[in-house]
Amino acid sequence: MVRPPCCDKEGVKKGPWTPEEDIILVSYIQEHGPGNWKAVPTNTGLLRCSKSCRLRWTNYLRPGIKRGNFTDQEEKMIIHLQALLGNRWAAIAAYLPQRTDNDIKNYWNTYLKKKLKKLETSNCSESSLGNEFSVSQPIARGQWERRLQTNIDMAKKALSEALSQDKSTFNEGRAKGSIHVESKPTATQTQSFCYASSADNIARLLKGWMKNKPKGSHSNNNSYVTQNSFACDNASSEGRAKGSISFEIDETFESLFGYESLESSNSDQFSQSVSPEVTIFQDESKPEIGDNEIMHFSMLEKWLLDDSACQEKNSLSEINYIF
DNA sequence: AAGAGGCACAACCGCCCCGAT
DNA sequence: GATCGGGGCGGTTGTGCCTCT
Numbered sequence: 001m002v003r004p005p006c007c008d009k010e011g012v013k014k015g016p017w018t019p020e021e022d023i024i025l026v027s028y029i030q031e032h033g034p035g036n037w038k039a040v041p042t043n044t045g046l047l048r049c050s051k052s053c054r055l056r057w058t059n060y061l062r063p064g065i066k067r068g069n070f071t072d073q074e075e076k077m078i079i080h081l082q083a084l085l086g087n088r089w090a091a092i093a094a095y096l097p098q099r100t101d102n103d104i105k106n107y108w109n110t111y112l113k114k115k116l117k118k119l120e121t122s123n124c125s126e127s128s129l130g131n132e133f134s135v136s137q138p139i140a141r142g143q144w145e146r147r148l149q150t151n152i153d154m155a156k157k158a159l160s161e162a163l164s165q166d167k168s169t170f171n172e173g174r175a176k177g178s179i180h181v182e183s184k185p186t187a188t189q190t191q192s193f194c195y196a197s198s199a200d201n202i203a204r205l206l207k208g209w210m211k212n213k214p215k216g217s218h219s220n221n222n223s224y225v226t227q228n229s230f231a232c233d234n235a236s237s238e239g240r241a242k243g244s245i246s247f248e249i250d251e252t253f254e255s256l257f258g259y260e261s262l263e264s265s266n267s268d269q270f271s272q273s274v275s276p277e278v279t280i281f282q283d284e285s286k287p288e289i290g291d292n293e294i295m296h297f298s299m300l301e302k303w304l305l306d307d308s309a310c311q312e313k314n315s316l317s318e319i320n321y322i323f
Numbered sequence: 324a325a326g327a328g329g330c331a332c333a334a335c336c337g338c339c340c341c342g343a344t
Numbered sequence: 345g346a347t348c349g350g351g352g353c354g355g356t357t358g359t360g361c362c363t364c365t
């Protein structure tokens with residue numbers, strides 16, 4: 001028996017999300033928390049299927065997401081982890097806080113895969129890419145995996161400990177679903193911060209949208225797209241002068257979400273500034289990461305990078321394992 | 324200036340897993 | 345234990361932008 005689609009094909013809107021839709025979705029999630037996606041289109045009036053709503057949230061609207069501009073370290077981690085784990089993007093994303101599996105997947109498919117293939121073909125001439133990737137000693141794959149597993153086990157253990165502590169300290173104020181907080185902010189604190197963090201993402205989208213808008217889009221026109229806005233704004237948000245348009249939008253969102261300033265909308269700053277006090281969304285963005293977990297991930301990352309430093313020469317042989 | 328081709332990325336599709344009943 | 349449904353995941357597609365000729 002063929003399973004029916006998650007929603008009716010008719011009356012379901014497809015294609016790029018509009019800022020208006022984003023706002024509706026975020027507002028709803030602010031109020032009800034993520035989860036129960038089936039109910040989202042019904043309760044919000046969005047003409048989107050539940051799955052589309054979930055993806056939009058998890059990949060783009062969720063707070064604390066960093067987009068574009070992969071660093072060298074991240075790139076190396078992706079290469080290592082892909083060699084280790086294969087195309088298990090969700091697993092890889094778990095090691096790269098603030099990155100989504102979709103983002104990593106896209107980055108791999110559009111850039112890294114080609115880069116590595118180039119490397120592979122040019123590798124005959126050895127060291128064509130400096131010392132970054134070259135084949136010399138065969139890697140002790142089993143050892144590598146054992147070390148990874150050990151760290152994963154440690155992380156899991158830390159997580160379960162953290163969670164058990166949470167349960168003892170966290171109480172009824174919790175919304176349904178997967179939401180939980182580590183410390184217990186006041187309702188006002190939580191509420192306003194959640195708005196801020198999500199509004200932040202949307203504001204960045206809108207700013208990017210407004211940049212593109214003069215090309216002929218109107219506010220009621222659905223032809224606009226929101227892509228690239230994060231990357232652009234991450235790069236440009238700091239030290240940016242307030243133009244009239246962005247200022248208007250800021251004001252709009254300030255009034256709409258009660259958010260003080262959107263000008264500090266750098267993801268890194270965001271995560272740094274909030275990491276000790278985890279909000280429901282912060283937590284939801286990486287459900288399995290607690291403070292201890294973060295510590296272990298940092299450790300793991302350090303280990304990966306340290307390891308990459310001494311084993312980069314071997315990475316191609318790992319990569320060849322995949323190709 | 325215009326068209327072709329490539330690139331980047333958001334979003335969709337279909338399968339699978341897992342918890343609830 | 346079987347069935348159902350929601351959600352997660354990976355693969356793929358569609359589309360706008362950019363660069364080259």
